[in-house]
Amino acid sequence: MRFNQLKANSNSIVRKKLYKKGKVWLVASMLSFAGVLMLSSVPVKATVTNDSTQQTDTTTVNDDQSSNQNETTSITKTLAVSSNLGDINISVSGQKGTTVEVSAPTKTGYTITSDPTITVQISADGSLSTNDSIVYVANTDSNTEKETDSVDSTQSQSEDSTNTQAEDSYIYTGDNVKQNDDGSYSASVTYQGQTYDVDGKIGDTIRKTDSSGNAVTINIKATKQQKFTDPANSNLINMSNTTAVYDQYGRQTSQILSGNKFVDAQMTDYEGNIFYNISDNADQWIKQGTGVEFTGEGTLSSEVVTIPIFIINDPKLYNGKYESVTEEYNADTGEVTGSVVVHSDYYDKDLTYSYTGKPGETVKATLDGNDSSMITPNVYVDIQASNPESSTGKVGTALNPGDTVTLAGPASHVYDLYNADGTKVDLGLAGDSTWATDSYIYIDGVPCYRVSEDEWVKQSDGVTYNGTVKPVDNTVYTATPYVEPLIVGDVSIDSNLDKKVVKEISGYAGNDVTVNVPDVSGYTKDKDSITAHINDDGTITTDESVTYTKINSGNNGGSDSGIQLDFIKKSQNVSTFVGKGNVTLYKLSGTKFTPVINRALAEQTDWYSDQYVNLDGMTYFRVATNEWVKISNVYRYKDLNTIVNTKNQTSRLLNDEGVLVMNRALGPRTSWLVDRIGYLGDDDNPTGFYRVATNEFLNTSDTLQ
Structure with a gap:
């Protein structure tokens, strides 16, 4: 359970209840004023009853409620029940100390093959537990469709993770x-x-x-x-x-x-x-x-x-795709110009590129109105000329009377002749001669001039048409774009002050990139940049590390007693990570933090913090009287109760550490119940993500506002 245990009151006393897990004593706290026990208005975090179920208590208790008040015996809570498609949330109502039965939620496109009734035990303290699970089997006519789940007229938080040959399995x-x-x-x-x-x-x-x-x-x-x-x-x-x-x-x-x-x-x-x-x-x-x-x-x-x-x-590759392309041929310059519209997965919007080039060239397009801060892919355009509408085998187009073609010498040179169907004639024409012509056709995309009833000479080197009628150019110019897969990711750099994460480094698979080393207040660094490699799997890694050295404050004895800590008051909730074990607490002695060896915070628990401080490049949140937790071991959050809708695209998920979830995603245009917004990351302005499952977070930019 978590409490708002740090009221600004000189008479406040934080009392800790210890319970043992393995070799570590874990902390449960309560706050009293002048001997009166007070509970906080922060929502109660219920315990996990077993590996397959999790529950969240949606009730609250008021600040003026004493510990000996009688609690209501009727409760309504949400319980996460395990299934082969992930945890499914069900709403449970009943009296404390009783057993109730709840219908298993239906799922569009699936049939429930397990017992359709879930038996839930409500203990005397209001916690929920069940030994039941749900088995869904996809219907044969819909096992490749992404459908919306229905649970009590609201949307379920569990997406279909059945990895068949569906389009979103990758x-x-x-x-x-x-x-x-x-x-x-x-x-x-x-x-x-x-x-x-x-x-x-x-x-x-x-x-x-x-x-x-x-x-x-x-x-x-x-x-x-x-x-x-x-x-x-x-x-x-x-x-x-x-x-x-x-x-x-x-x-x-x-x-x-x-x-x-x-x-x-x-x-x-x-x-x-x-x-x-x-x-x-x-x-x-x-x-x-x-x-x-x-x-x-x-x-x-x-x-x-x-x-x-x-x-x-691969969802890690922000390759995007082009939406449209235009081209226009300039006969005077012999160049093709146009634009390419590319939909950027990263920014979820269309970007327009311009290009200019000659047929046979592959040119790099330029982003219109380019903002140097934008992360955008390279776009190349392959320009080709073709003549799919050539007139081979068709009736010739008339020329003006008296028009001729001249064949350059010497007279010993023979120019080939063709029939209208493109086959070569056995005889040819000698060079250094001029011939009357009355019409032209295209053979294999090349204009040819008639010199007898069905004999045509091709326009080529040495063949000059002497007339005022210009043959119609049937050439078609095509521009085919290629959007080079752009990888965007974070780089983790080892250092003597914990890992330093540099966000949104971008580049192309197989390349090396230069990454600037973050500054740490009060320290110098042994290098300004490191080299990272962009891997084919979408990760960006480096073998280099950084050493930070504390700046000497000038107090001769080497003591840091002259350091002035800046305690910043800020009310916020923090949560320990899922599946990462117990979290070490620290106590502040002077200007040094030392570990608390006999107590810890349990994994996947929520805590209230009223202030934080930065020391030696690390931020610490206070969660009890002189008990602090590192920013790298928790994430910040705010409670939220809403439903969000994904955009018209598959949306990737992150876990509470900000790492991409590889085997699950949310379908386009689907609705999801959100219970909190988590601020993932250890920087001063972390990104907010909607929590849609126990350890799955959705980027707010992937939802319809």
Whole structure:
């Protein structure tokens, strides 16, 4: 539970209740004034009852409510129930100390195959728990559609994470996959109705263009499988909770399992996750992680089976796509000019580029009204000339009477003649001669002049038309844009003052970029910049580190007693991260922070802070009397109760540490219930994100305002 335990009152006393978890005492606090126990108006955080359920108490208690007041025995709370499609929130109402039954929420496009009734225990203290879970199976006629979930006339927070061949899964197995002698793979990959023939090695990034000129980036990755050489009953996995089942490509299916299962093989996916194969079930794999314990000492065979997979439009690549292109040919300059409209995924708006070039050239387009601070991709335009409407085989166009063509000498040179259908005539015309002509046609896009009933000479070097009628130019000029995939990401730099994160570094896969090292007040740094590498998977990494040295304040003894700490009063809520364990508390002694060794904050708990201070480049939030927590171990938030709608695009999610969630996303034009806005990041002005699930946050810029 969390309390607003730091009232500005000289008579306030913070009393701590300790409870032990492992070897660490965790803190629960209450505030009293002159012996009267007071509870805060901050919403109560209910405890987690088991690994598969989480609850959030939506009730509040007033500041003037004493501890011996009788609480109401009837409550209404929200409980997160586990399912094969993620946690599903249900509303529970009932009396404390009773058991109630709640209908499992329906989900459009799915059928509930588990018990449709959820049994919920309401304890005497008002906490909720259940041992039930929900199993959804996709209907055969809608298992590739992204539908809106319906829960009690509001939108559910759980999106469909069933990773089939749906368009938003990004992972494709390919057809006609063949390994070549050089170790590369050939395959046909179908995406949005367009089939691409892909050739490359594991780790390659391939760019393909469809018939409309849209560029698609395909990353070739692979899973690797090895059999256990020991008998199947020598290796066992224990699933303490209901666990999702994956296929041989590492994609989550709609199946779930629990209990003890024998396994006969191990797989590593392209992200380094480990999976175990259920014996005698070729396509049932269990992912290693919390609640899945492998017991066995089986030896893996030396034979490794590599299975290529193809990831299309990796969500980390801000490649965008072009929306329209114009072109105009200037006969005087021989150049084609025009514009390209590119939709930027990063800014979610259209950007206009201009270009100029000659047929046969590939030129770089220029962003109109370019703002140097904008993160924009490179756009190239391939300019080609063609004559699809040539008049080969058609009746010629009349010229003026008396028009001629002159064939340059010498007389020994023979100029070829053609029939109107484009076939060559056996005879030719000698050079150094002039011939009457009355019409022209196009053969293979080249104007040809008639010199007899069905004999035509091509316009070429040495052939001069002597007349005033200019043949109509049937040439068509086409401009095909290519939007180079732009990667935008954060760089984490190791230092002696914790990691320093530089945000929104951009560039192109395979390139190195220079990153400026952040300043820290009161310190000098041993370098102004570092070099980072942009990886094909969309990450930006560096092997360099930075050392910060404290500036000598001039007080001879080396003591920092002269340091004046600037305590800033600010009321805000902070929350510890999910799945990161207990968080160390610190106490302030003079001008130094030292760890509190016998108490800690539990993971995934919420706390009120009334002030913060910066020392040695680190910000600390006060959460109790002389107990502080580092900014790097929490995120800030405000409670919020609203429903948001995503834009007309798939929206990526972040966890509470600001890291991209790779296996889940929100569908376009869907609605989601929000319970808080989290400010993720450890800078002074962190970005706000809507929380739509236990550890999933949606960028506010991805919603309709």
